[in-house]
Amino acid sequence: MSNSTTDDSLITTEVQTDSNDGRAAPAAGTAVAARDLDVFYGDEQAIDDVTMEIPEKRVTALIGPSGCGKSTFLRCINRMNDMIEICRVEGDVEFGGKNVYDDDVDPVALRRKIGMVFQKPNPFPKSIRDNVAYGLKIQDFDGDVDARVEESLKGAALWDEVKDQLDSSGLELSGGQQQRLCIARAIAPDPEVILMDEPTSALDPVAASKIEDLIDDLAEEYTVIIVTHNMQQAARISDRTAVFLTGGELVEYDDTAKIFEDPEEQRVEDYITGKFG
């Protein structure tokens, strides 16, 4: 057994996955928890009664076929679903012990504590420095911006490649570098959680593997929740894996090793082995 004896783990396993040996930390607390979460787009139900607890400073992967609601679930955590007019959320999403859908929660303030990285790299058409400093700027950060920019770029394993061209446009970087720039941008305001929505699906394998290494490092400081279509990726980088299947149902949620080697549900095994989905 490696590390993931979290209080909420359903079943503990003795299988060693290769990713989490660097983080053989004691039992972690809960960063984000969903309770009886239902999400509707108009009349269509995208998430069906999901309850799960996501441990802090771990990588949690959400996998499942297209349209199963995993991205929707991710967007519930920082209330990005608010931007979609027809979207309706019922149930609780707790972050830091507080339901983010309570009336007194300001979604903008919430998002300042949760970083997000998107499927397609979306750096702003500004200089590399301004991209990373964006979150600091909008939060009226008082400290040393340049130092924080450097720290964040180092944290995103990009500093050595761009330190001489901080004033050139972020759009001049390659796709993989752009995605790491977006990660640097997300970690610059020092959030507690980083949400990643298929961060490597628009990248080539080499760039993708750099991002995977990076995610592994990020989990030492941040809680990382990643949506991915790539089964191997989920197996490689995550500590916990949640499998969503069509209809927005959370079918199984457990340690990654358990999910990939001995899933409880036949449907999960079918999906992972490619018989379904």
Added chain:
Amino acid sequence: MATENPNADGFGEVSRVRGILFEYLSFGASVFGLVALGVLLVYVAIDAFDLANASPEWLLTYFLTLVVPFLAFCLYSANDRDVTRRALVALGGGLVAVAVLFSAIEALLVPIPRLNWQLAYLFVVAAPVTAYLAYVGSRGRLGAVGFGLLGRLVGGVAVGLAVGTLFLVLDALLWFLAYTIGVLPAVGLYALGRVRSSPRARTAAAPVGLVGLTAAVFLRDVVATYPSDLIIYLWTIAIPVAAAGAFLVAGRRGRTAGAVVGGVPLAAATAGGFLAAGAGLPAPTVLLAIVLTGVPTAVYVSRVVDGGEGLAGLGLPLLLAAGAIAGALIVEALGVPAPNPWLDASFLTQAPSRTPEQAGLYPAIVGSVIIIAMVAVLSFALGVGTSVFLEEYTPESGALGTLTRILQVNIANLAAVPSVVYGLLGLGLFANLLGLGIGTAVTAALTLSLLILPITIISAQEAIRSVPDDLRRGSDAMGATRWQTTKNVVLPEAMPGILTGTILALGRAIGETAPLIMIGAATTVFRAPDSLFSRFSAMPMQIYTWAGFPQADFRYGVVAAGVITLLIILVGMNGTAILLRNRAERGS
């Protein structure tokens, strides 16, 4: 390939006749349009500059002293053997071809009025070759430096004149107070906040400025003594501009260089201003023109000297000036008869007159510049504001969404309303209901702003819509408020498109006559407007009036000079806006 293949004889043919026909028809139509417009402009230019009476010797002198050195500069800058060879072939071959063709047409077909083969050569061959070489030359480092310097010189004078013109109607005393107790403290506080990195000073800047501006309005009539106009412009514009230039250079080259870059133009402008005052010229305008030309030029020269490349390009303005002087001297010495252009200094500085020789466009130019400046500010601010509201702030569904859609449709319809109708609206709303006066500059500016507002809004909306949603979501996810996202991400990205739409719309506003007639603008005024509420005339109105005069000199010479002036101001204005837009594009 196997011989039994049914395609062995080829794959058959697919007819492209319609496509080819369409291609050549479109090509022909656009060429026809361009040639027709070109011919018109050539004749207008010939009339305005009296080129029909220019002797071949006169043309040759200036061709040799002005055009040939310029071409040589461009070729030297391009530094491309191939281009040089092609340019020489075009110039030489063109000379023979035009002379032969022109004589043939005159002899065999019809005589061509008010043109000779030398002029034809100038317009058909020399002008396009010059333009092409200027383009090629400007891509070399030398040419880029030369044109950069030339642009700052000409642009600085133009901006100086425009600002001077605006202050004919703006209240200089109010501006003096507003600057001294509003703008200056606010900018100072903000700068202090940046240097000390104290956000409190930065946030205090805006309220302090507002309080100052409000106080200025109340104090305007309370304060009894003001410094002279010249001192006011020196204090509120010349010194800040010089300081900004000095600051820019000081950061890069040290304090001494900064002091020189700021100080020399400032001293020259001050001296020029007082000399002009002594000579009875409009001193503030001279001061503004010198300082707005001198400081950017000095900053540019300092930057080029820093870069150390293409230094020789800085000689281009000298080369052209020397060419013009040499040409004038030769013409004088040889007694070559010179043409007597309608478009000369007195045309630009004098009031209209009954006699064509004394007719001038000055009051109408001032009127047009003032109106356009106001229209630009008003329609840009209102247009961007409305489009941001419609695109970023209104929901797509619900009652408000329906309201938005109704608004959208109506704005699109408003763009199609004839300008006469807007004139009527301006007359009823601004002139009568709001009492801004019939035929005043402010009524005209508001009316023209309304006229182009739908175009500005629609193009700005289009530009805002074309900003990828990815960027908005990225900013939202960082915890930006909608306003922060709009200000930091959406607007900078949409700005080039917004500016393009505004430029096109302004081009339409500057040429409008119908709404001006409806709001009762004068066809001819003899004094430049001196306040926003004085009667004014605009260039197109004045030109239209002249076109109806019985004397042929008016209908040909003076109208042509007016048209060329209008076009030059329009092109200059659009050029400035396009430069700004390109800068915005490069910045992103």
